[in-house]
Amino acid sequence: MLEKCLAGQWRISELDWDREPPAMSRQKEEEVVQYFTDMAGIERIAAALFEEQAARATDPRLRAIFKTFVDDELRHARAAELLAEHYNVNEYRIYRQSETLHHFAYHFINALRHLSPEVATVYVTVGELLLDVALLRSIDGFVDDAMSSEVMTRINRDESRHIAIDFYMTEYYSSEEYQKELAKAPKRPLREELAAWYAFGQTMRHARPFLKAIFLDPMAEIDPHGERILEAFSRYQNLIERPNIRKRPLPATILRTQALASFGPTAKIAQRYAALVGLPVQMLDPSLIKKPSKRSRAQSARTEAKPA
Ligand SMILES: [Fe+2]
Ligand SMILES: [Fe+2]
Secondary structure (H helix, E strand, O other), rough: HHHHHHHOOOOOOHHHOOOOOOOHHHHHHHHHHHHHHHHHHHHHHHHHHHHHHHHHHHHHHHHHHHHHHHHHHHHHHHHHHHHHHHHOOOOOOOOOOHHHHHHHHHHHHHHHHHHOOHHHHOOOOOOOHHHHHHHHHHHHHOOOHHHHHHHHHHHHHHHHHHHHHHHHHHHHHHOOOHHHHHHHHHOOOOOHHHHHHHHHHHHHHHHHHHHHHHHHHHHHHHOOOOHHHHHHHHHHHHHHHHOOHHHHHHHHHHHHHHHHOOOOOHHHHHHHHHHHHHHHHHOHHHHHHOOOOHHHHHHHHHHHHOOO
């Protein structure tokens, strides 16, 4: 994998940035530039996360892999900034990253230092699937231009390596070998336990406005049928249904809530519970608990049934 990560590095200067951007309405130009401006911020958060993972990794190869991910995410951030500049033809206004992004990033990165590596990996994996894959692909579809597509193709290649390692880490933390090791570790002192809960609470408090501004509002415009979001959750579903993983507390909670949601009399309870623990409502989509082979069929039927 490390060889793959090193071989997969690319340079922003490989691309031809001198081409003419397509004509766009004022509204579209403003949206596109704002999306890429915020995307740069998201990519920098991702870089900080992998920096943290690299610092924690005890295996030197894994640490080296995470370091290449930091480089990838910083390159994605730079590419997003250049794309924002590229499409900012008329300079209608000054674009700034959403304030919510900075508040969230600060608390999220702090919380990750306190969370167990297993739980931290859940957030990193879901975050990557939603923000680094679903959101980016939707933005690219919305921009519909070769410059953006060429950048996104390269970013997606990097992202598939990140997701592969996120999945690998999830498997590892769910393994009996890791659980045995964990059982031997001394219990955390109360003060640290409280600090962890405080950091987690602060993250959740800032997650809502952040997700609304950076993810939900743009996605309502560029992925109106929620196809990309469901696609991302399907990939996560494939992961948490794996034998070892499904027994772990967080995946087990998700699977149990989904089962309750799919059963008429308990559906309301499941929805309330999901809102309470911060499970996105899309994760309760009935198509997700179908067998993987039937899942995508059920999802496309579901989105096709909706008016365009
Ligand atoms: Fe990225
Ligand atoms: Fe990534």
